[in-house]
Amino acid sequence: MSGFEIIVTIALAAIGTAATRYLPFIVFNSNKPTPKYLVYLGKALPPAVFGMLVVYCLKALSFTDVSGYLPELLAIALTVGVHLAFRRMLVSVAAGMAAYILLVNFIFI
Amino acid sequence: MKNNFYKRHLAAARAAFPLTVPVLAGYTFLGLSYGVLMASRGFSPLITMLASISIYGGSIQYALVGLLTGAFSPIETFILAFVIDARHIFYGISMLDKYKGMGLKKLYLIFAMTDETFSVNYIAEPPKEIDRGLFYTYISFFDHSYWVTFSTLGCLFGSLIPTDIKGFDFAMTALFVVILLEQLLEGVKNLPSVLIGVGGSALALLVFGGGDFLIPAMVLMLLLLAVFKKPIDSLHDRAEEEGRK
Structure with missing residues (x-):
């Protein structure tokens, strides 16, 4: 690819990504009252989306060997436990990440 | 008046920063690895920086590495970006109300809505005295700057970065787990x-x-x-x- 083609390719990827982000705001113009079904989705969709994001992060889990899922499960359990105890996002994320790094680098090699 | 302007910005930035720390941890690792990958395929730090500023989406930028090394295919590129990032449509629907009435800042807030920035902005509520629009804008801007900075650094110093310690990207998983748990609580x-x-x-x-x-x-x-x-x-x-x- 030439330099020009590389720039055009990046620009088109940027436009495609931006389109997914702007689309709802363009379609559902905020000056009009929000349609009823969308009000429902606004409440019911976000918790489902966070469920989807967790599954998305875990899509590479494999159950053929303990090292393919146990570090993730243990680190998630710790994250949840720490969060229930302290309810501080930063602390919970730091604990989960630290546990996972230890597990995958030193225990489940 | 001018003094007041700085005060408002500083207060919003200060309130926003702590919430972006988990994303900083994740984007440091993901950004560096993306930069290293771009360098290994012969792309310059400038191109890497340009992609991270303008696209600002990890999954499509990774997929794009393959496309950029293949034949020029503009239409496929656009469609691929739209399909890979289709999940962002759900984020927009979730944020229609929250981003109402934020004026021009809204344009940037929507542009910068990655998985992580959407998640943090969705659950974050600024303290009463902080300007809401500025608060969300600073969270978005900090996240964006982490991504741009570390992907560019990864491309510049790719070979010097130790890659034998893995698992830093788990910051993102833990972040989403915490937010999901908050929904249940x-x-x-x-x-x-x-x-x-x-x-x-x-x-x-x-x-x-x-x-x-x-x-x-x-x-x-x-x-x-x-x-x-x-x-x-x-x-x-x-x-x-x-x-x-």
């Missing part, structure tokens, strides 16, 4: 949605595999949310009534 009203999100996505993952399960998962989630609208609605109504008491 908010009340039983969110439980059906959480089950639909986790169950629907897991089912789609089993059927379609890791490569292309997101869009089937989104369709399945929308279907299930439509089927269970009545009970979910009544749970939300009851929670609202109790909140008023």
